[in-house]
Amino acid sequence: MLTAHTVAQVRAAEEVAAADAGWDELMRRAAAGLAQHVARAVPATETLVVLVGPGNNGGDALFAAAHLCREGRRVNLCLLDEAKAHPAGLAAAREAGAQMVDRPEGHRHVVDAIFGIGARPGLAGTAAAWAEWIERERPFVVAVDVPSGIGVDDGRLDGPAIRADLTVTFATAKHGLLLGPASALAGRVEVVDIGLDLAGEPALEALDAGDGARFRDAIVPGHDAHKYTRGVLGVRAGSPQYAGAAHLCVAGAQAGPAGMIRFVGAQDLARRVVDRAPEIVARRGRVQAWVVGSGGEDSPVPLASALRDEVPIVVDATALHHLPQSFEVDALLTPHAGELAAVLGVDREAVEADPLRHAREAAERYTATVLLKGPRTLVVAPDGRTRVNLSGTPWLGTAGAGDVLAGFIGSLLATGLDAFDAGSVGALLHGLAAERLRGPLVASDVARELGSVLHDFCEPRRPGDGEGERP
Ligand SMILES: NC(=O)C1=CN([C@@H]2O[C@H](COP(=O)(O)OP(=O)(O)OC[C@H]3O[C@@H](n4cnc5c(N)ncnc54)[C@H](O)[C@@H]3O)[C@@H](O)[C@H]2O)[C@@H](O)CC1
Numbered sequence: 001m002l003t004a005h006t007v008a009q010v011r012a013a014e015e016v017a018a019a020d021a022g023w024d025e026l027m028r029r030a031a032a033g034l035a036q037h038v039a040r041a042v043p044a045t046e047t048l049v050v051l052v053g054p055g056n057n058g059g060d061a062l063f064a065a066a067h068l069c070r071e072g073r074r075v076n077l078c079l080l081d082e083a084k085a086h087p088a089g090l091a092a093a094r095e096a097g098a099q100m101v102d103r104p105e106g107h108r109h110v111v112d113a114i115f116g117i118g119a120r121p122g123l124a125g126t127a128a129a130w131a132e133w134i135e136r137e138r139p140f141v142v143a144v145d146v147p148s149g150i151g152v153d154d155g156r157l158d159g160p161a162i163r164a165d166l167t168v169t170f171a172t173a174k175h176g177l178l179l180g181p182a183s184a185l186a187g188r189v190e191v192v193d194i195g196l197d198l199a200g201e202p203a204l205e206a207l208d209a210g211d212g213a214r215f216r217d218a219i220v221p222g223h224d225a226h227k228y229t230r231g232v233l234g235v236r237a238g239s240p241q242y243a244g245a246a247h248l249c250v251a252g253a254q255a256g257p258a259g260m261i262r263f264v265g266a267q268d269l270a271r272r273v274v275d276r277a278p279e280i281v282a283r284r285g286r287v288q289a290w291v292v293g294s295g296g297e298d299s300p301v302p303l304a305s306a307l308r309d310e311v312p313i314v315v316d317a318t319a320l321h322h323l324p325q326s327f328e329v330d331a332l333l334t335p336h337a338g339e340l341a342a343v344l345g346v347d348r349e350a351v352e353a354d355p356l357r358h359a360r361e362a363a364e365r366y367t368a369t370v371l372l373k374g375p376r377t378l379v380v381a382p383d384g385r386t387r388v389n390l391s392g393t394p395w396l397g398t399a400g401a402g403d404v405l406a407g408f409i410g411s412l413l414a415t416g417l418d419a420f421d422a423g424s425v426g427a428l429l430h431g432l433a434a435e436r437l438r439g440p441l442v443a444s445d446v447a448r449e450l451g452s453v454l455h456d457f458c459e460p461r462r463p464g465d466g467e468g469e470r471p
Pocket residue numbers: 014018023026027030053054055056057058060114115116117118119120121122123124144145146149170194
């Protein structure tokens with residue numbers, strides 16, 4: 001799992017660590033970690049150019065340059081302003097053999113240390129020209145702490161910024177590496193531990209494929225499980241116009257861990273659902289969770305009726321038009337930006353410009369977890385806990401993908417995960433399924449792939465698990 005914190009949180013933790021270890025020691029740790037990551041990512045035969053800005057971000061890179069030179073690498077330095085470059089760092093890099101150059105042109109490997117967490121978004125002058133050269137020539141870029149020029153706390157872009165292939169960030173990721181348009185410029189994110197203590201600080205989290213162990217016990221049936229102990233999910237989705245939504249929501253649900261799925265809907269639709277999926281029980285009865293709304297009729301009845309069961313619920317699509325004042329059960333709302341805008345009575349553009357703030361507002365207002373779908377899906381709990389989903393591909397923007405997701409998350413909810421975990425695990429695996437399928441893909445493909453993605457998440461292959469070793 002990757003975690004991200006705000007600049008204020010990082011600065012506060014730095015103060016505490018520096019009081020103990022000293023600022024120079026923090027920079028020494030940052031530089032040593034950075035040098036290691038650069039050495040791993042860039043072949044030893046390549047010449048690096050380091051773009052050095054006026055602050056400590058440049059300082060980190062200059063000390064890292066000194067390390068790399070001592071390891072026998074060729075490193076050139078391109079200074080934004082020689083008078084302002086970190087003096088001790090510059091002396092160390094030059095003494096180790098780094099050479100000064102006037103411009104980065106001609107290099108294929110770049111370290112971006114123009115600005116770090118002290119920066120305002122948007123580059124100007126020479127720094128902007130460097131960013132444009134990178135955009136045009138696409139050398140391999142390692143960003144130090146953050147790609148220079150991004151909105152570090154909000155992921156905003158306001159003018160030119162550096163596009164990186166790898167960001168080596170210190171202590172924790174920063175929000176702008178994971179959220180908003182800036183996140184597209186971060187590339188792969190790797191974290192260097194510099195000894196800051198951020199435990200207990202609220203964090204923005206991103207689950208990954210390696211996090212299955214913490215959910216395995218809740219998801220994988222025990223040896224004595226039966227269909228009722230595994231959880232029963234009620235699905236109320238689809239309508240005469242959108243019959244496909246019923247099939248896709250059910251297909252998503254069937255890919256999940258619940259032991260049984262009940263479908264509730266018009267007789268004709270229910271018959272069609274059972275024709276395609278004979279395992280479905282088209283009769284009301286006890287359920288441990290509900291999914292309501294995907295492709296459903298625009299009426300208050302389905303949600304109100306499901307809420308009477310007082311079990312956790314996924315509220316999707318048309319059901320979002322009929323929200324109660326506040327939820328008494330563990331609820332997960334699954335809007336996209338337009339739907340969230342309608343829920344909050346604001347413009348879609350406002351939600352797109354600041355998705356996190358709007359998702360938080362809705363979560364608080366309705367006492368519900370909000371899963372805001374988008375290129376970087378957000379999951380926000382009413383108490384403010386937040387996860388961002390990093391998996392998936394643009395091919396997932398396809399009709400019906402949301403119906404599959406709602407059904408799959410419902411199944412996770414029925415099996416006992418809470419709305420926050422069900423939403424974030426569901427979004428992660430839905431995206432991983434799309435990555436496996438590559439693309440173009442359709443929503444039914446995603447549903448078919450999800451079962452095996454869920455299996456691998458909970459029961460990852462261990463070294464030595466090869467086919468050939470079976471007796
Ligand atoms: N403070 C610490 O203890 C540590 C800091 N570290 C590094 O220090 C960085 C933060 O250093 P600083 O606080 O010096 O900040 P930066 O290195 O981000 O640079 C800030 C400087 O750039 C100027 N500036 C900011 N945005 C600008 C813009 N858009 N256009 C033109 N000038 C701009 C500011 O006036 C300021 O002088 C971190 O990102 C990290 O790389 C690490 O060494 C670890 C320890």
